[in-house]
Amino acid sequence: xxxxxxxxxxxxxxxxxxxxxxxxxEYRILQxxxxxxxxxxxxxxxxxxxxxxxxxxxxxxxxARELCLFVTFAEQPQIxxxxxxxxxxxxxxxxQVVLIVNTDLPAASIEIDRQLHDRLSGVLVRENxxxxxxxxxxxxxxxxxxRQWTRLYLVNDSIIGPLxxxxxxxxxxxxxxxxxxxxxxxxxxxxxxxxxxxxxxxNAAALRSDxxxxxxxxxxxxxxxxxxxxxxxxxLTALLEAExxxxxxxFPSLWxxxxxxxxxxxxxxxxxxxxxxxxxxxxxxxxPADARIRAWLAARPGRIALR
Numbered sequence: 001x002x003x004x005x006x007x008x009x010x011x012x013x014x015x016x017x018x019x020x021x022x023x024x025x026e027y028r029i030l031q032x033x034x035x036x037x038x039x040x041x042x043x044x045x046x047x048x049x050x051x052x053x054x055x056x057x058x059x060x061x062x063x064a065r066e067l068c069l070f071v072t073f074a075e076q077p078q079i080x081x082x083x084x085x086x087x088x089x090x091x092x093x094x095x096q097v098v099l100i101v102n103t104d105l106p107a108a109s110i111e112i113d114r115q116l117h118d119r120l121s122g123v124l125v126r127e128n129x130x131x132x133x134x135x136x137x138x139x140x141x142x143x144x145x146x147r148q149w150t151r152l153y154l155v156n157d158s159i160i161g162p163l164x165x166x167x168x169x170x171x172x173x174x175x176x177x178x179x180x181x182x183x184x185x186x187x188x189x190x191x192x193x194x195x196x197x198x199x200x201x202x203n204a205a206a207l208r209s210d211x212x213x214x215x216x217x218x219x220x221x222x223x224x225x226x227x228x229x230x231x232x233x234x235x236l237t238a239l240l241e242a243e244x245x246x247x248x249x250x251f252p253s254l255w256x257x258x259x260x261x262x263x264x265x266x267x268x269x270x271x272x273x274x275x276x277x278x279x280x281x282x283x284x285x286x287x288p289a290d291a292r293i294r295a296w297l298a299a300r301p302g303r304i305a306l307r
Contacts, residue, residue, distance in 0.1 A: 045220040048137035052127040054107035059098060059122035062145045066095045067121070068153035071135040073128065074103040077111045082160045082281075084116055085302060089162055091119050093172045095153060098122040098143075100135040130221030132156045132197065133232045137219035147208045151176070154200045161278035165301045168277040171250065180248035181206040182240055185276070187249035189258035194237040195247055196264065198280075211243040251276055272296065 068090050072083045079101070087097050098121050101110055107125040117123065124142070126135055136154050140146065162168035175183055181203050184195025206212050215236075222228050237247045251271055253261045263271055268283045269292060279293065287293055297303070 045222055048130050048134040048219045048221055049141040051129050051134065051138055051221060053138065054125040056107070056110065056112070056125050057117060057120060057123035059143055060096070061143065062148070063096055063121065064145065064148045064150070066151040066153070067149050068095050068097045068155055069100060069136050069139045070097055070155045071100045071102060071132045072157040074101050074105065074110055077105060077109045079110070079112055080157060083157045084113060086155070086159070086161065087116065088302060089168060090153070090155070096121040098124070098139055100124045100126055100139050102126050102128045102131070102135055104128045129223070131225055131228045133219050133228055134221045137216045140216045146213070149207050150204050152202045152207055154197070156198050158198045158281050159278040160281055160284065160297070161300060163272065163277050163279065163296045163300045167275045170275060171277055174250050175201050178203070178248055179246070181245040182237070182247040184247070184249050186251050186264045186271070187253050189253055189256070189261035191234060191258070192238060194234045195249055197233040197236070206240070206245055209243065209245070211240065215239065
């Protein structure tokens with residue numbers, strides 16, 4: 001059934017692509033994105049490290065093993081339960097975690113569970129600009145010894161899980177055994193092949209490279225999410241591959257039509273069946289009554305009630 005659905009989706013996209021009104025619509029999107037980009041440049045988008053920030057827990061410096069920079073957006077003082085849950089599993093896998101909280105709230109109002117707080121290697125509460133890449137780059141700038149880290153995980157709060165302990169353990173094992181310098185969980189083929197940025201991992205060779213160091217130093221706080229995606233997420237894989245790095249998706253695209261290649265949003269059931277231990281938050285929001293999703297969420301290890 002899934003393959004028939006995919007085939008129909010591809011056919012409809014091919015028909016629409018041949019229609020003039022679609023070309024006009026796509027041109028308007030390009031016009032809008034171009035205008036937003038020029039406006040951002042004219043306003044001189046600030047370097048990532050110029051955002052206001054509060055160090056709620058001092059960063060552990062000179063870390064020499066695996067580190068995760070975990071970014072979450074907080075619209076309420078409490079950290080989202082699924083974020084606490086995910087971080088707990090990362091810590092349990094022996095990964096040090098620095099939590100970066102992007103928020104529009106007063107920095108002092110953010111509340112973090114004391115037991116979790118004590119296990120973290122740092123907590124940064126940051127002005128809500130620059131989205132994930134701005135937050136990751138800001139934390140990177142405040143940390144020392146990045147060339148000595150054995151592995152760096154960049155993770156955000158757009159996934160819920162793990163859904164299954166064995167699948168999560170296998171995922172971490174695959175990351176650690178990967179020969180690629182850069183590992184992502186899934187990939188998208190549009191507008192070009194790229195690792196999706198909700199969960200990226202860089203090994204020691206990548207972290208020692210001048211290319212990656214320079215890329216993080218150049219990151220700025222783009223004002224719109226579409227700009228962050230276009231300038232950073234969709235270009236990162238190609239930029240690093242041009243420097244000779246191998247970039248691998250642990251769950252390669254199941255469908256080769258670029259316009260329909262986002263498996264984490266479209267073929268989420270197939271991914272879970274293949275051992276993918278997460279669901280995107282937008283998938284859960286789009287399918288609130290799906291019995292499979294409800295069962296997976298109810299059975300996940302160490303689950304915390306979602307709000």
